Amino acid sequence: MASFSEREQAFENKFKHDAELRFKIIMRRNKLVGLWAAGLLGHTGDKAEEYAKSAVESDFEKPGHDDVIAKLMADFQAAKQEMSEHRLLKQMEEMLDEAQRQITAE
Incomplete structure (x- = not known):
């Protein structure tokens, strides 16, 4: 029975690690998408970092990434910056790959 309990604990630890990762x-x-959007909106330096932080924070409103998309699309529209949801989703996909590379390299 000890080996089953150990395997169960190992599985739980892996699940927790994977979820955190x-x-x-x-x-x-x-953050990367926020920095990209900030550049398109003309933000640089600290203002770009603040904007990226607001993109990260917007993801805590609802499950999934729809809240991030809604925030960025609203900001592009307010700035009269042309952006399609399809282009934004494609950029988010590319940034997901980059984020995974960065995090796994740490």
């Missing part, structure tokens, strides 16, 4: 990757993706 996924969370870090998603947050890094949101």
